Amino acid sequence: MGNIGSSGNGWRRNGTRRNHPPPLLSASAAGSLASSGALLSSPSSGPQMESASWSRYGYGPMIPPPPPVPYIEHQKAVTIRNDVNLKKESLKLVPDEENPEKLLVSFASDATLAGRMTVIFFAKEGENCDLTPMKESILPPVTVPFEQGLGQKFTQPSGTGIDFSMFEESELVKVDADIYHLAVKAEALPVNQDRSGGDQASGAMNSQITQAVLEKEKGEYHTRVVKQIMWVSGVRYELQEIYGIGNSVDDSVDANDPGKECVICLSESRDTTVLPCRHMLLCKGFEMPKQSLPNM
Numbered sequence: 001m002g003n004i005g006s007s008g009n010g011w012r013r014n015g016t017r018r019n020h021p022p023p024l025l026s027a028s029a030a031g032s033l034a035s036s037g038a039l040l041s042s043p044s045s046g047p048q049m050e051s052a053s054w055s056r057y058g059y060g061p062m063i064p065p066p067p068p069v070p071y072i073e074h075q076k077a078v079t080i081r082n083d084v085n086l087k088k089e090s091l092k093l094v095p096d097e098e099n100p101e102k103l104l105v106s107f108a109s110d111a112t113l114a115g116r117m118t119v120i121f122f123a124k125e126g127e128n129c130d131l132t133p134m135k136e137s138i139l140p141p142v143t144v145p146f147e148q149g150l151g152q153k154f155t156q157p158s159g160t161g162i163d164f165s166m167f168e169e170s171e172l173v174k175v176d177a178d179i180y181h182l183a184v185k186a187e188a189l190p191v192n193q194d195r196s197g198g199d200q201a202s203g204a205m206n207s208q209i210t211q212a213v214l215e216k217e218k219g220e221y222h223t224r225v226v227k228q229i230m231w232v233s234g235v236r237y238e239l240q241e242i243y244g245i246g247n248s249v250d251d252s253v254d255a256n257d258p259g260k261e262c263v264i265c266l267s268e269s270r271d272t273t274v275l276p277c278r279h280m281l282l283c284k285g286f287e288m289p290k291q292s293l294p295n296m
Contacts, residue, residue, distance in 0.1 A: 080232050083112050083113045083188035084113065084186040084208055085109060086186055087109060088210060088228060090106075091105070091106075091212060091223050093106070098158045098159065099158060099161070102161035102162060103221075104155055104156040105155075105156040106154065106156070109152050109186060110149075110150045110151065111150075113188040115189045116143050117186050118144075118187070119142045119160075120185070121181065122134040122180075123211070124176075125178065128234075129207065129229060129236055131183050138166060172214050172216070172221060173216060175213070180211040180212060181212060182212045182213075183209060183210065184210045187207040188206050206230075206231060207230075207231045208229070209231065210227075210228050211225070211229070213226055242280055243277075243279045263281045264282055268284075270282065270283060272284050
């Protein structure tokens with residue numbers, strides 16, 4: 001006699017229930033059950049089952065919804081007063097007319113206060129932005145006072161420059177990671193303070209430090225600024241380039257040039273920088289929304 005199939009009540013001849021697969025749920029029903037906590041860990045009651053059982057029948061694992069996007073707190077930038085600024089694109093080495101074998105450091109700067117410039121070759125930065133000359137015996141630091149004013153031209157005193165013939169080429173091309181071929185420290189002195197006072201603690205004054213390395217091109221050495229630092233009220237700040245600021249403040253550019261307009265209102269001039277990309281794109285009338293981003 002052949003096998004007898006299952007009866008309408010779902011029982012086999014041997015008295016065991018047929019092992020039917022779980023019912024297929026629609027996407028909306030599955031999402032509703034998942035959000036209500038119905039699809040958890042017990043396969044023995046109602047529609048509840050383990051995610052492994054769901055996957056076994058080819059429906060794929062249950063994937064929980066993504067967490068909500070965290071709230072982003074917008075912070076206002078802090079304005080720092082810079083009393084002296086070395087224009088890094090102007091830093092270069094020029095021949096010493098009285099000593100042809102030496103090169104002098106030259107650059108342009110702006111200063112709202114009088115102060116002093118210190119030129120250091122092979123400089124290492126320490127605590128409180130103090131600079132240590134690593135070859136002081138042959139290249140001592142040179143300190144020169146400067147007056148208050150804009151568009152000043154600085155040139156290292158004759159005879160105090162660097163003679164490249166005193167060094168191996170490897171010393172001029174590559175140095176340790178924390179040592180720079182050239183550093184210029186521009187310190188703005190408080191009003192009524194003697195600029196020649198060597199006993200004044202350097203770390204206590206507001207200053208700007210420009211650090212540069214030497215690069216050889218077509219047989220000649222040139223300077224390349226790597227970093228600029230501000231030391232203000234005992235806090236160290238590293239200056240970053242602002243992209244597009246030249247077109248925004250350059251008076252030689254036509255005021256009707258679309259490159260100077262805010263990219264949002266298309267009428268006001270650009271005067272606001274976006275962080276962290278540091279592009280000057282907006283005007284001060286634009287304000288970023290403070291609410292959090294919508295959940296995806």
